[in-house]
Amino acid sequence: MVSTSAAAARHRIPPARHRPDPGTWRNDRLTLAWLGHATVLINFFGRWILTDPALRNRIGVYLGVGTVGPRRLIQPALRTRELPRLDLLMISHAHMDHLDQGTLRRIDAETPVVASRGTADLLTRFTTVAELSWGERALIGDLQVESIPARHWGARMITDRNRGYGGFLLDHGEHRILFTGDTAYTDSYKDIGQERPVDLAIVPIGAYDPWIANHASPEQAWAMSRDMRAEYVLPVHHSTFRLSREPADEPIRRFIAAAGTESWRVVATEVGSTWSLG
Numbered sequence: 001m002v003s004t005s006a007a008a009a010r011h012r013i014p015p016a017r018h019r020p021d022p023g024t025w026r027n028d029r030l031t032l033a034w035l036g037h038a039t040v041l042i043n044f045f046g047r048w049i050l051t052d053p054a055l056r057n058r059i060g061v062y063l064g065v066g067t068v069g070p071r072r073l074i075q076p077a078l079r080t081r082e083l084p085r086l087d088l089l090m091i092s093h094a095h096m097d098h099l100d101q102g103t104l105r106r107i108d109a110e111t112p113v114v115a116s117r118g119t120a121d122l123l124t125r126f127t128t129v130a131e132l133s134w135g136e137r138a139l140i141g142d143l144q145v146e147s148i149p150a151r152h153w154g155a156r157m158i159t160d161r162n163r164g165y166g167g168f169l170l171d172h173g174e175h176r177i178l179f180t181g182d183t184a185y186t187d188s189y190k191d192i193g194q195e196r197p198v199d200l201a202i203v204p205i206g207a208y209d210p211w212i213a214n215h216a217s218p219e220q221a222w223a224m225s226r227d228m229r230a231e232y233v234l235p236v237h238h239s240t241f242r243l244s245r246e247p248a249d250e251p252i253r254r255f256i257a258a259a260g261t262e263s264w265r266v267v268a269t270e271v272g273s274t275w276s277l278g
Contacts, residue, residue, distance in 0.1 A: 013057055016077040018272030022048075022084045030175065030199060031276040034268040035077045037240035038098055038181070040202060044172055047087045047143055051179055051202065052098040053107065055080055059096045059241065069096060070241040073248055077272030080106035088140050091115040092181025093165035094122060094156040097241060114138055114145045116154060116181075117164035134166055144171040148192065150183035152214050175199050178228055182237065184213055185220035193229035199277060200267075201230035204237030206251040207244040215244075218254035225265075232267050232277065233259075239271065 020033035020041065027046035034040055038052040055076040060069015080103060089111050091099050099122060112128045123129045130138040132147035139145075146169045154163035167180040169192060176198040178189070183204065192198070203225055207215040215237070216224065225233040238251040256263050267275040 013072050013075050015075045016272035017270055018077060018274065020077055020272060020274045022078075025276070029276055030177070031274065032200075032234065032268065033077060033274045034234060034236060034271060036072070036074065036271045038092070038204065038236045039076070040179075040234065040236065041078065041083065042177070044143070044170065044177065045175065047141065047172065048084050049088045049090060049143075049170070050083065050086050050107075051090045052092055052181070053080075053089065053103045054097055054100040055103045056100060059100055061096070062102070067102070070243060073240060073242065074271050083107075086111045088143060088145070089113045089126075090145070090168050090179060091119060091123070092150075092167055092179070093152065093154045094119050094160075094163045095154075095182070096156065097243065098182065099156070112140050114140065114168065116147065116166050118154065118160075118162050119164065122156070131164075132166075132168075133164060142172065145169070146171075148178070148180075149186070149188045150181055151186045152182045152184065169198075178202065178230065180204065180224070182214070183216060183224075185216045185224065187227060189224050189227040193227050197229035197231060199230075200232050200234060201225045201228045202234045202236055205235040205255045206238035206246070208251075209244050209246040211244055218251050219258045222255060222258040230265070232265050232275075234268050234275070235266065 025031040025043045031043045040051045042049040058067045117131045117133045134149045137146045148167045150166045152165045154165035155161045170177040178198045179202040203221045205218045205221045208217045
């Protein structure tokens with residue numbers, strides 16, 4: 001017979017190894033912390049941004065008594081109550097591991113939101129929502145946000161295939177961040193890199209086995225970051241939920257191996273890691 005304490009230990013989600021302290025971050029630089037999966041907290045020279053928020057222990061469909069869906073392998077590095085006041089919320093598409101309603105209900109409704117087209121009906125509690133199709137731009141304060149293409153799909157349920165998906169390119173002065181959202185391999189980022197390099201690319205590296213048609217492999221993700229001419233790369237979408245067949249630690253191992261002698265460009269590889277660009 002399994003003891004109560006042993007059963008509890010088996011179901012306990014381990015904490016992140018690192019704990020960010022946003023209160024110490026300076027406003028004269030780019031600083032970020034990977035909170036888990038595709039959720040990144042960014043201080044972009046004084047502008048606070050959160051990407052694809054999913055900070056609960058489980059994602060999926062709420063059935064009245066609880067949420068049915070994948071459970072975290074590791075706790076988020078911060079909970080919503082520990083976040084600073086946000087200047088921008090970016091949502092790449094409506095999949096439940098990128099748009100978690102339980103997390104969104106705990107974020108200030110006055111926070112401006114930029115999201116892919118066809119997702120505003122999921123964001124009605126927010127006062128300001130800008131839906132963008134590929135190539136469209138929004139100005140949020142002094143941040144310019146442009147929607148960029150991806151190879152993925154946007155349906156949240158079987159019947160809502162009209163929903164959009166994509167990534168975002170952020171410009172602030174001479175600095176640029178590219179957040180791809182979810183994507184399979186595409187060469188569409190070459191144009192962005194040829195126009196001007198990006199300081200930081202946030203790229204997904206997991207859930208490729210067997211979903212390679214919709215999620216890039218680690219090697220493909222590295223190749224896309226080179227297309228963007230990214231000085232630094234933050235790999236996300238790994239080690240947080242079991243969404244596919246590859247071992248949880250395989251994507252980051254393969255990504256660092258693909259980077260080879262340029263692995264110094266790869267930042268914040270563990271949940272909770274903080275990184276800063278002066």
